[in-house]
Amino acid sequence: MLDRKNKPLLIFGLVVMFIILVPLVLVVITSFGNQPTISLPIKGFTFEWYKNILQQPDFVDGFKMSLFVALIASFSALLIGIPAVYALTRYNLQHAEWFQSFFLSPTLIPEIVVGFALYQTAVISFKLPLLISLLVGHFLLCLPYVIRLVSASMLILDPHIEEAAWVSGCTKGQAFFLVVLPNIKASVIAAFMMCFINSFNNIPISLFLNGPALNMLPTAILNYLQNNYDPTVSAISVVLMIFTAVMMWVVEKFLGVNKLVK
Amino acid sequence: MRKRSAILLLLPAFVGVLIFTFYPLIQIIIPTLNQSSDYGKLYLEFLKSSYNQTVIFRTLAIALFTTLVVLVLGLPLAIWIARQDEKVRKLLSVIILFPMLTNAVIRNFAWIIILGKNGVFNDLLLKLHLISAPITILYTNAAIVIGSAYLFLPIMVTSLVGSITELNIETEEAAAVLGAGAMTNLFKVIIPQLTTGILTGCILVFAGTMTAYTTPQLLGGNRHLVMATLIYQQAMTLGDWTNASVVAIILIILSVVIMFAINKLMKKLDRRKVNA
Amino acid sequence: MAKLEVKNLSMSYDGKNKILEDLSLSIQDGELVSILGPSGCGKTTTLRIIAGLLKQTDGEIIVGEKNISNLPVHKREFGMVFQSYALFPHLSVFNNVAFGLKMRKLDKKQIQEKVENVLSVTGLSDLAKRFPAELSGGQQQRVSLARALVINPQVLLLDEPLSNLDAKLRVEMREEIRRLQQELKMTAIFVTHDQEECFAISDKVAVMNRGRVEQFDTPQAIYQEPKTLFVAKFIGFENFIKVVGYDGEAYLTESNIKLAAQAKENTRYLTIRPRQIKIIETANDSENVVKGRIINRTYLGNSYRYTVKTSLGVLKVDDFEHDVLSRDEDVILELAVKNLLPLEN
Structure with missing residues (x-):
């Protein structure tokens, strides 16, 4: 039987878990070495590289910019996605499934192509500012998460509770905020986190849509890594891992991390 | 009345996707068709070049190998995780989720440390006297496969754990009573019930690897271009935006066709649900 | 309120x-x-x-x-x-x-x-x-x-x-x-x-x-x-006899039998509850009497339910007065005028 007591399965499981975790552990270790290039085993112990992060304007500005873009993109995806989900799940529309697929369609386009095509349309044809184009690109990245996660929970929610609220004297708007939203809160938070994390980590879309004054953290790390091989990259990686861990902890606190993948 | 409010609610998202996903696509397609009187000329030229053929083949091969590696590592791991007590299962799921939510640059960077000339892996082989001089792994196709597999393994595992926990373990017990060993059970009872989960995972991994930019860029170097990196190179380095569009369109077509095909296969293989 | x-x-x-x-x-x-x-x-x-x-x-x-x-x-x-x-x-x-x-x-x-x-x-x-x-x-x-x-x-x-x-x-x-x-x-x-x-x-x-x-x-x-007819069926009536006309005194059924019942316009069916059909010993001269043969019997606790084949069609009869009758026995049924209800379609 392939259950928990199966020895080969246990060994296999542990080995693969090891493979999954070791690379990240190595990154953490290398961030403390005091040689000028990354090497293992490390010699000495230093926090120099962490201090060096702050000397890199690309990293500092990139962090701020990525944070800003991820927040705006995630919020606008919620703001635009939730009404669409509401219409799809509560209005008995004839082509609801078609609309659903339409809203999920950005996931079918390779991210690099989204960035590439958007650059030509938004920046060159529409003459939109680079920042706006970048936000649009990240919005397209986020929207499908909102559509998928929020519509799943809207479908579970009893539509009669809204009607009960209307009969009790609520307008449609009041009923949405007082009765629907509190009950889909978990999926909204989950969608927000998925949007935020994916936008914050994204490279391919930003690749075509960044510029000298518009520097995103992941692309900054990518560029740095292509030109340097010192433990500053390890240090910034560790900082970002802590950032991820904190976010996961927050999600766990509010609704359980497992909600993110459902 | 109701219809109007439904339309108002759908409109922003609809217009957004239309203007910023579909319109741009049309906008990049048109120049690739209008360059000459012969509509498909650019595409034919592109596909005739043996260099481009190599890139397309490399893209597909890397996606295929990555998917296989992820499946072989991911399936048993997913079974192992799914068969733990709830508490342990949750903990392991969180551990798996962590790399998934960590930036791809960081995860690729970790493999640069491991696979480089003076990397951990070469060190280890030298110390064990298995090799006498460092071997080249970084900046090869193999490195891209390893990096991609590392990137997508958590996604496969997470999606499989879900479907495995839903399996009725009594079917395996029934098979065991009838004389099936662990391996027979895996191949004759578990996997057949998981076709949908496995193929869904495969779609994610294959399409994801095929269209990924960061990993081939970091681990493949300039001599091992795939279609995603080729688009960037054509557009940004060579300034040939039309040719980049050709690659982009071919990449979209390939990935959508493959996803569609696996989806079809999935529906055909999954006989558990009665077809309505 | x-x-x-x-x-x-x-x-x-x-x-x-x-x-x-x-x-x-x-x-x-x-x-x-x-x-x-x-x-x-x-x-x-x-x-x-x-x-x-x-x-x-x-x-x-x-x-x-x-x-x-x-x-x-x-x-x-x-x-x-x-x-x-x-x-x-x-x-x-x-x-x-x-x-x-x-x-x-x-x-x-x-x-x-x-x-x-x-x-x-x-x-x-x-x-x-x-x-x-x-x-x-x-x-x-x-x-x-x-x-x-x-x-x-x-x-x-x-x-x-x-x-x-x-x-x-x-x-x-x-x-x-x-x-x-x-x-x-x-x-x-x-x-x-x-x-x-x-x-x-x-x-x-x-x-x-x-x-x-x-x-x-x-x-x-x-x-x-x-x-x-719909209301009667919905609240549990089981015997329905289709009628085709009314001659001023009685209804004429499909099978050409006359049944007396309260006169009402638009009547298409007559109905009667199973326990209001009486099993009588001998056919008397009174109206609404029909002969039949028991084709099924079910015990209902306080009564027996007989399915009786008659010239009016198959009728369900609940009886709790007589001795137990068995299948294939011939019986005479009386459908009292006051219990026979006219129904619209």
């Missing part, structure tokens, strides 16, 4: 298929009226139109003296109990009940007072701080009722409120609903597909079929004198 008048209600989604057709009901102040019918007959649609959750294609709804046909749902001042209870999962029992009062912007003290009052009337005082997920089905039902009652609605609407409860609780809750409705002198509409349930608690019953009211009467009248 007020009189409710529904006039010539029509409903159609596509303009062609009518879900409701020219439906009228008049409900007096303080009356509990049931709408009874099979699923798909339009009873829930009717209730939802009255509540304002659906918009009628045509017709009027008048509460008291006020025409509310075009009033949006949140301004109608009704209380409604849903089949799924539809409690707000994120609010405690207290806040579920207080919800409608908060919408009416009552001050805190008033809310507290009213909620506590209705919770005690519905026997929920101890559960005020619980959340819906922590309640049993019956308790959720009470909360749903309390939430509907607390705003002192003009009309209480109940949409199959008991169908998710088990049999024993169902009886208990329907008595509770009736008690509260009478105590509060509430005008109420109760939608159900269960005839026993609706007979037990209603002042009047509207039996619906295919978007129309087939009969609107007291439970007694409906039980004793169903007007149409």
